[in-house]
Amino acid sequence: MIPFHITGGLVLGPEGLSGAPLSVAEGRIAEGRAGKAVHLPGWEIRAGIVDVHGDGFERHLAPRRGALRDLPAGLMALDAELAANGITTAVLAQFFSWEGGMRSPDFARDMLEALDTVRPHLVTDMRAQLRVETHLIDRFDEVEALIVRHDIRYVVFNDHLPHDALDKGRRPPRLTGQALKSGRSPEAHLALLQKLYDRGAEVPGAVSALAARLAARGVLVGSHDDADATARRAARDLGLTVSEFPETQEAALEAVTHGDPVVLGAPNVVRGRSHAGKVAAADLIREGLCTAIASDYHYPAPVQAADILSADLGQDRAWALVSSGPAGLLGLADRGVLAPGRRADIVAVNPATGRPGLTIAGGRIAHADAQAAAALLSA
Structure with a gap:
């Protein structure tokens, strides 16, 4: 999968919640802003x-x-x-x-x-x-x-x-x-x-x-x-x-x-x-x-x-x-933590449903609801 980064959400990382982007490249969590932006405003991004x-x-x-x-x-x-x-x-x-x-x-x-x-x-x-x-x-x-x-x-x-x-x-x-x-x-x-x-x-x-x-x-x-x-x-x-x-x-x-x-x-x-x-x-x-x-x-x-x-x-x-x-x-x-170098296992919770709207396993898209799919396609 091509590199990308998630923006607009709150990332639950080792230091707690952060508004910083979360990047994925080569199946791992990456530093900075890798690839295209996937906008998920208000979503919570957690470890898989x-x-x-x-x-x-x-x-x-x-x-x-x-x-x-x-x-x-x-x-x-x-x-x-x-x-x-x-x-x-x-x-x-x-x-x-x-x-x-x-x-x-x-x-x-x-x-x-x-x-x-x-x-x-x-x-x-x-x-x-x-x-x-x-x-x-x-x-x-x-x-x-x-x-x-x-x-x-x-x-x-x-x-x-x-x-x-x-x-x-x-x-x-x-x-x-x-x-x-x-x-x-x-x-x-x-x-x-x-x-x-x-x-x-x-x-x-x-x-x-x-x-x-x-x-x-x-x-x-x-x-x-x-x-x-x-x-x-x-x-x-x-x-x-x-x-x-x-x-x-x-x-x-x-x-x-x-x-x-x-x-x-x-x-x-x-x-x-x-x-x-x-x-x-x-x-x-x-x-x-x-x-x-x-x-x-x-x-x-x-x-x-x-x-x-x-x-x-x-x-x-x-x-x-x-x-x-x-x-x-x-x-x-x-795995288990959203930190650079870890396997990119990610779940993004859609605030509209309270349910996982986007799941990424090893850097690959495993599940996307309608809103997540739209964000991915527009990236």
Whole structure:
């Protein structure tokens, strides 16, 4: 793309808001006034959103169960949705689980292959996170091979077994629906759950060993849904340094006290509470117990959450939670801040809509609303 500079807007840079122009050249933020002027009077120019965990992509890949399986087409559509929501770097949280369907190992392989295929054609920087079920210890070699093959840099461990029911020898709730989703009979599905549950004593050692091997390769490793401080300590002892979506203030405090990054959900902030009845993310954020806000299951939410939080935190601190904070968590030192030499990942918010009107990813136009398109064409 030819060099250009944005004028007339307020740029949210390292020193706060400024009316200075913002230049883009050769895919980077540049000094001075590069190329032609793009006039966006009254718009706010911010660093592109780095979404550290999102699974909203699932509806693009399988809008109805079993109806469509054109994964590359779905990922291309996702590219457009991410850009329309100001997301320039997205980590797609893909399950590797016994749960079946889109969470199955087979689907994980297909999704990762499709992502590698379409990546050269994407505008946004789309990456994968693997969400590994802790009790699938017999398939950890397969997990590790996938991580190496697809150069996955972020892995978290989940435990979705219905422990309460299995502890008591009861039939787990929603068993029939889960079985149908996985393609098993209810009896076969229950037998699998019981088999995995019975090997629980082997799980910590297997997870710890895999986490250590991944960390040695430079892979970021974390836990998901830490229930309390004890759970966070146990996860840390296994080498799972990131705490994704801690369920209580105690878990988040335990993480931050020991320097563990904390990821919280933007939809939780927008709703004002957890949809599952857990701790309110905004409360944790106001207490300083958050490193990054993620889209979780709704891609419009990061912009909305940052705007909500700006009333208490100030715009620079609030926006950092969706830009420089997650970039730092992922080790992406080339983005997250509008500073010369950084990757030109930019979102310009249209004051008429309060929504991203122009998104630039790596110096390329990823999204433009009607007003932004008119400004670009007149440049």
